[in-house]
Amino acid sequence: AQSVTQLGSHVSVSEGALVLLRCNYSSSVPPYLFWYVQYPNQGLQLLLKYTSAATLVKGINGFEAEFKKSETSFHLTKPSAHMRDAAEYFCAVSAPGVNNAGNMLTFGGGTRLMVKP
Amino acid sequence: NAGVTQTPKFQVLKTGQSMTLQCAQDMNHEYMSWYRQDPGMGLRLIHYSVGAGITDQGEVPNGYNVSRSTTEDFPLRLLSAAPSQTSVYFCASSYEGGTEAFFGQGTRLTVV
Numbered sequence: 662a663q664s665v666t667q668l669g670s671h672v673s674v675s676e677g678a679l680v681l682l683r684c685n686y687s688s689s690v691p692p693y694l695f696w697y698v699q700y701p702n703q704g705l706q707l708l709l710k711y712t713s714a715a716t717l718v719k720g721i722n723g724f725e726a727e728f729k730k731s732e733t734s735f736h737l738t739k740p741s742a743h744m745r746d747a748a749e750y751f752c753a754v755s756a757p758g759v760n761n762a763g764n765m766l767t768f769g770g771g772t773r774l775m776v777k778p
Numbered sequence: 779n780a781g782v783t784q785t786p787k788f789q790v791l792k793t794g795q796s797m798t799l800q801c802a803q804d805m806n807h808e809y810m811s812w813y814r815q816d817p818g819m820g821l822r823l824i825h826y827s828v829g830a831g832i833t834d835q836g837e838v839p840n841g842y843n844v845s846r847s848t849t850e851d852f853p854l855r856l857l858s859a860a861p862s863q864t865s866v867y868f869c870a871s872s873y874e875g876g877t878e879a880f881f882g883q884g885t886r887l888t889v890v
Contacts, residue, residue, distance in 0.1 A: 670818060693876050704782075704868060704881040705821075712877075751820055757876025761828050764875025765811055765836065768820035 662762070663688040663754045667769035675777045680724075680739040682772045684752035687733065694735040695753040695766065696726055705751065711735060722746070747776045780804050784869050784882035791859040791889045799854040799885050801869030809872040810852040811879070814838065814865040821868060827852055828875070859889045 668683040686692055693712045697705040709720025716728040726737045735752060751771050756763035785800045803810065811826035813836075823836030827846040841863060843855040852871075856863060866886050870879040 665820075667820075695878060697881075702884075704883045705870075705879075706881075707878050710878055755876040761826070761834060761875065762836075764809070764828075765823055765826050766821075766870075766879055767823070768813075770818055770820040 663692060663756045663767045665752050665754050665767055665769035667750075667752050667772050669772055670770060671773045671775065673775040673777060674742045676744055677741050680737070680742045680746065680774065682737040682750050682752075682774065684726075684735045684737065684769060685733050686735060686752070686754045688754055688756045690756050690759055690763070693755045693757055694726075694728060695755075696720065696724070696735075696737050697751045697753060698722075699749045699751065699771075701748075708737070708750075742774075742776045744776050744778065747774055749773045782869055782871055782880050782882040784867075784885050786885060787883065789885060789887050791856070791887065793859060793861060793889060795859050797856050797859065799856075799867055799869075799887075801852045801854065801882060802850050803852075803869075803871040803880070804850065805871060805873070805880065806849060807871035807873050807880075808849070809875060809879075810846065811836070811870050811872075812842070812844065812852070812854045813868045813870065814863075815868060815884075816865050824854065824867075856887075861889045863887065864889045 696708040752769040753766040812824040813821040825844040
């Protein structure tokens, strides 16, 4: 079964500073990886996804993530934080083609990003 | 295009009551799923379906029941509500296995 670990349940940065949210995964097959964002009292919105093409993936709102197989990581970054980036971020993994259960998304515990003015 | 629609948005139940959370999608997706979100635990899979008439259990299925009679609808039934089922519930759909999931706005359930 696949799994995801997000290091740091809360991350605080100053506006304009680098954002780095960490995600490590475990999968028995080449994974698909996702980052979702959740604003207060809303559903989850896809930021970006890795599906075995380019290892550096660019998403919406200036975010990007790099798939590193050797480190089993998929960390999310943004060069300069904005106040509007304050939200909860979830990393998720799927193991496509293994079986039906593997096709479903497995989520990490989430990281709440706080942006200080 | 409505996407994934969940109803109700909020619900308070008494222990032992039953209810159904509704989920509908208009994207003709084969895969649908239910997750619960609890603080610090991310989203955990309750049940999922890979097509009409096909359902299976996820990570935390106890106390919940599902059926999938049409491609569009995937209701989640709480058989006898317990305080441990207080959570935010999300329905999601995807075009095929392993691909991105589209989420509804969630149902915040409180069991007292």
